[in-house]
Amino acid sequence: MNRRDFLKFVGMASSATVLASCGVQRSNERLIPLLLPAEEDYLPGEAMFKPSACTECPAHCGVSVKLVEYNPIKLEGLENHPLNDGALCLRGQSSLMRLYHPARIRGPLRARQYELVLDQMSGSPFQPVSWEEAYQLLAGKMKEAAQAGRKNVYLSGRTSGSLSVLIDEFCRAAAVERLPEYEAYSHANLREAYRLLFGRREIPAYNIENSDFLLTLGADLLETFVSPVNYGVQLRRARERQPRFHWMHLEPHASLTGFKAGQRLTLKPGSEPFLLSYLLNFIITSNLMENSLPDTVRQAIPRLTLAQAAEKTGIPQEKINEITQRLAAAQNPLLIAGGVSTMQANGLETALLAGLVQWATGMAGSTVDFSRAEDYTRVGTLADMENFSRRLQGDEIGVAFISRTDPLLSTVPAGLQFGERLKKATFRVAFTDIMADEHIKAYADAYDLILPLSHGFESWGDVEPRKGMVNLLQPALRETLFDTRSEGDILLSLSQVARGQQPAATYKDWLTAQWNKRFGEARVAELLKQGYSAEAVSPAAVALNANETAAFLRGAKFDAPAAGATLYVMPSIRSFDGRSKALPLATEIPDPLTTISYGTWVSMPEASARELGVSDETLVHKHRDEVQVEANGASAKYGAMVQPGLPENVYTVQREQVPAAMLAYDPRSGETLARIDGAALSKTGASQPLAILAGALEQGHRKIIPRGHEEHKHGQEYLKGDETLYPQPNHPLYRWAISVDLETCTGCSACVAACHMENNIPCVGEEEHIRGREMSWIRVQPYYHEDGGMDHLIMMCQQCDFAPCENVCPVFATYHNDEGLNVMAYNRCVGTRYCHNNCPYKVRRFNWFDWTDRGAWREPMTRMLNPDLWVRPKGVMEKCTFCVQRIRHAKDRAKDENRPVRDGEVTPACAQTCPANAITFGNILDTESEVYKKSQSKRKFRVLEVLGTGPALHYLRKEEHA
Numbered sequence: 001m002n003r004r005d006f007l008k009f010v011g012m013a014s015s016a017t018v019l020a021s022c023g024v025q026r027s028n029e030r031l032i033p034l035l036l037p038a039e040e041d042y043l044p045g046e047a048m049f050k051p052s053a054c055t056e057c058p059a060h061c062g063v064s065v066k067l068v069e070y071n072p073i074k075l076e077g078l079e080n081h082p083l084n085d086g087a088l089c090l091r092g093q094s095s096l097m098r099l100y101h102p103a104r105i106r107g108p109l110r111a112r113q114y115e116l117v118l119d120q121m122s123g124s125p126f127q128p129v130s131w132e133e134a135y136q137l138l139a140g141k142m143k144e145a146a147q148a149g150r151k152n153v154y155l156s157g158r159t160s161g162s163l164s165v166l167i168d169e170f171c172r173a174a175a176v177e178r179l180p181e182y183e184a185y186s187h188a189n190l191r192e193a194y195r196l197l198f199g200r201r202e203i204p205a206y207n208i209e210n211s212d213f214l215l216t217l218g219a220d221l222l223e224t225f226v227s228p229v230n231y232g233v234q235l236r237r238a239r240e241r242q243p244r245f246h247w248m249h250l251e252p253h254a255s256l257t258g259f260k261a262g263q264r265l266t267l268k269p270g271s272e273p274f275l276l277s278y279l280l281n282f283i284i285t286s287n288l289m290e291n292s293l294p295d296t297v298r299q300a301i302p303r304l305t306l307a308q309a310a311e312k313t314g315i316p317q318e319k320i321n322e323i324t325q326r327l328a329a330a331q332n333p334l335l336i337a338g339g340v341s342t343m344q345a346n347g348l349e350t351a352l353l354a355g356l357v358q359w360a361t362g363m364a365g366s367t368v369d370f371s372r373a374e375d376y377t378r379v380g381t382l383a384d385m386e387n388f389s390r391r392l393q394g395d396e397i398g399v400a401f402i403s404r405t406d407p408l409l410s411t412v413p414a415g416l417q418f419g420e421r422l423k424k425a426t427f428r429v430a431f432t433d434i435m436a437d438e439h440i441k442a443y444a445d446a447y448d449l450i451l452p453l454s455h456g457f458e459s460w461g462d463v464e465p466r467k468g469m470v471n472l473l474q475p476a477l478r479e480t481l482f483d484t485r486s487e488g489d490i491l492l493s494l495s496q497v498a499r500g501q502q503p504a505a506t507y508k509d510w511l512t513a514q515w516n517k518r519f520g521e522a523r524v525a526e527l528l529k530q531g532y533s534a535e536a537v538s539p540a541a542v543a544l545n546a547n548e549t550a551a552f553l554r555g556a557k558f559d560a561p562a563a564g565a566t567l568y569v570m571p572s573i574r575s576f577d578g579r580s581k582a583l584p585l586a587t588e589i590p591d592p593l594t595t596i597s598y599g600t601w602v603s604m605p606e607a608s609a610r611e612l613g614v615s616d617e618t619l620v621h622k623h624r625d626e627v628q629v630e631a632n633g634a635s636a637k638y639g640a641m642v643q644p645g646l647p648e649n650v651y652t653v654q655r656e657q658v659p660a661a662m663l664a665y666d667p668r669s670g671e672t673l674a675r676i677d678g679a680a681l682s683k684t685g686a687s688q689p690l691a692i693l694a695g696a697l698e699q700g701h702r703k704i705i706p707r708g709h710e711e712h713k714h715g716q717e718y719l720k721g722d723e724t725l726y727p728q729p730n731h732p733l734y735r736w737a738i739s740v741d742l743e744t745c746t747g748c749s750a751c752v753a754a755c756h757m758e759n760n761i762p763c764v765g766e767e768e769h770i771r772g773r774e775m776s777w778i779r780v781q782p783y784y785h786e787d788g789g790m791d792h793l794i795m796m797c798q799q800c801d802f803a804p805c806e807n808v809c810p811v812f813a814t815y816h817n818d819e820g821l822n823v824m825a826y827n828r829c830v831g832t833r834y835c836h837n838n839c840p841y842k843v844r845r846f847n848w849f850d851w852t853d854r855g856a857w858r859e860p861m862t863r864m865l866n867p868d869l870w871v872r873p874k875g876v877m878e879k880c881t882f883c884v885q886r887i888r889h890a891k892d893r894a895k896d897e898n899r900p901v902r903d904g905e906v907t908p909a910c911a912q913t914c915p916a917n918a919i920t921f922g923n924i925l926d927t928e929s930e931v932y933k934k935s936q937s938k939r940k941f942r943v944l945e946v947l948g949t950g951p952a953l954h955y956l957r958k959e960e961h962a
């Protein structure tokens with residue numbers, strides 16, 4: 001509050017005092033009464049929680065929506081949910097921004113029909129229409145197309161649950177053909193391999209938590225593969241339950257999953273089938289088979305010696321021996337193949353051989369569970385999209401519905417010419433939610449009608465991520481923000497209008513009838529409170545289809561060696577297939593391997609960078625040499641980023657940054673090819689700015705993170721005496737502290753996203769990041785080792801006992817309280833930034849601007865702000881507070897009950913969302929608390945403690961793996 005506003009407030013308060021003294025009755029009513037009746041458990045200003053599901057990606061984790069005054073302000077993972085058990089990923093935390101996104105479409109839009117080119121140059125290419133007009137227009141176009149002999153078709157993203165049933169009903173009633181669904185990551189090779197092997201074209205549930213040896217091949221479990229939060233939770237449980245649990249990851253490139261595995265091995269691109277063939281032969285000859293393999297199948301499996309396998313894969317013989325020995329010794333082994341290893345020319349062979357290993361060792365039916373398979377029943381492949389494209393070219397399509405998938409279909413390979421051919425449909429309608437300004441013209445070129453979808457927190461629904469699991473969706477808002485409707489309501493209304501009737505039934509009514517029929521009316525209310533239904537499923541009978549498997553193996557192409565430079569097109573932990581790029585926070589948070597937030601880059605190994613002459617020594621800060629990448633007849637320019645751990649002549653780029661013309665697919669299965677051979681890279685002579693947030697990616701001589709059994713001295717030989725400028729701290733009841741376990745931390749950055757959303761941290765954009773003015777309170781700092789390993793350091797305010805920031809503040813804006821917190825009094829801060837200069841951990845952030853004025857909180861995003869915290873104005877320093885608002889809330893509750901705060905009663909946002917439970921918070925004075933016990937571990941260390949700062953953060957170094 002500035003001084004002028006303060007004087008106004010004092011004046012109003014004085015006037016109220018005068019009126020009260022004159023006998024004026026004070027009203028007990030709210031200043032702004034609720035327009036709708038409040039719910040039974042509503043308390044003004046108090047948070048309420050509603051269960052729902054995240055719809056940002058196909059994993060569909062359970063979420064708990066925090067509401068204040070009926071505004072959703074924060075998402076948490078739904079506690080005890082079978083999939084994510086209270087955890088949530090980076091994209092899930094960011095997904096609330098989709099609800100409040102300023103670019104959300106406000107109502108139905110129809111593309112204008114221009115007669116003159118001059119008209120096209122002025123004004124919006126869309127005109128608003130009412131829902132009734134949209135329905136009438138669409139019903140008329142459907143009728144015209146049918147009369148002209150054209151087929152009306154319905155294409156959507158992955159759909160499950162009741163909505164899928166309704167789409168089927170709509171398509172039958174309206175004579176619309178429902179096409180196979182489109183997902184950029186359809187796992188086509190995996191599903192086709194399981195169809196060939198077992199007659200099941202689905203992705204099984206992988207029971208990591210019940211395994212004692214996990215071998216992963218290319219599958220990025222911790223980033224985007226199928227259900228990454230679930231896998232992160234299971235990995236944590238496996239480590240807790242199985243003392244001898246070991247995880248080996250093999251990959252041809254460098255990924256976050258690889259660096260976080262117990263062991264990471266790199267193999268030659270395309271050599272995966274040879275490793276799996278050797279493993280199969282080892283299993284057969286060592287009598288390790290739980291299920292027999294027919295002779296026809298055995299004879300079709302390539303035979304390799306150990307030396308040949310090592311030569312083909314590039315993996316040392318002793319490491320291959322270690323894999324086989326661990327596989328033989330394991331009671332419950334698990335092999336998972338996926339990601340880039342199954343998205344290549346011989347990816348189908350890789351997937352099928354991995355499935356044979358799962359069958360032969362008895363994994364299928366135990367750690368590989370088809371009874372709870374992921375629901376990809378209706379998801380198609382790029383082969384289906386090619387067929388759709390041919391039908392468009394042949395003028396067979398009338399009205400084309402495109403719903404909940406990439407509306408501009410930029411992830412479809414350009415060779416299919418889908419964008420141009422879609423225009424040949426007589427009428428095109430998109431069901432979508434966000435239309436950024438830079439895409440308006442593209443939407444107008446592609447579609448005749450845009451129907452805006454309500455967010456999942458504005459509508460009723462359900463999703464079935466896997467068999468036996470149903471997540472229920474219910475409105476968190478009391479009414480929609482804009483004139484939008486759910487897909488279910490749109491289809492019901494359109495179906496009735498097409499039959500000449502007035503829209504009557506709502507999707508909620510239809511859905512309630514479905515739920516009552518499935519669960520029973522009495523149980524529906526209980527499930528709405530719980531948020532999900534976990535149903536018992538019958539065990540899946542899995543049998544090997546020997547004939548089809550042997551036939552495929554006889555004609556298989558096992559050898560697909562890389563030719564020239566290999567470019568891997570990878571999904572992004574921040575944007576998945578590009579869909580989450582619309583969320584400001586998903587871009588604001590840096591990539592955990594490179595620490596780049598904004599910009600387009602190609603990652604390359606150090607040796608290849610030297611050959612290209614790439615260097616950043618002579619460039620402007622945060623600029624990198626520009627390289628041109630040519631592949632599959634297309635080219636693109638990127639900033640060059642050296643990535644430690646990448647094998648020689650292997651490059652990676654994220655899917656959203658690759659032009660569609662570079663993409664290709666396997667016609668056998670319809671799988672997108674993530675591996676592009678024969679890429680040509682050349683230095684252009686220019687440079688590109690990249691928002692690289694790390695000062696360095698290596699520790700050098702600093703030894704910030706000790707390794708193994710290395711003694712952690714941190715230069716203590718330079719420490720002389722106990723002299724200090726600070727009084728000895730006094731913590732009578734609480735000394736709040738955090739423990740971060742680097743062994744279990746996956747570096748996924750979910751903690752960073754949760755901190756942003758909890759603490760009203762603004763997204764400041766590319767220009768400010770390049771200037772070094774990022775505002776995040778937590779940073780995930782990677783440090784690479786010479787031996788190819790990597791550690792992540794979760795760095796936040798250390799809440800030091802003897803904080804160097806405190807004694808330089810001229811106005812006492814930052815000080816140490818009696819609970820051990822380094823407090824920020826925002827209204828005292830005058831912005832000298834002395835505290836920032838004096839902080840050895842570089843965790844303080846300065847508000848160079850009023851970010852509200854600069855668009856960080858454009859309407860309606862202000863409704864997302866946490867009312868428990870102030871939005872800091874220009875000229876004020878800020879930093880991590882250990883979520884002091886949550887501490888205060890717990891203390892108030894404990895005070896009401898006349899007791900101290902219990903261990904586990906306070907959980908900061910970062911700790912609450914962590915899938916690995918790597919962050920533990922508590923009172924370190926309580927010797928029974930978890931944080932105290934971890935602070936006494938032999939693995940514990942504190943960063944830069946030689947400086948005498950007395951940090952409250954205790955890190956646990958990685959364990960040595962045998």
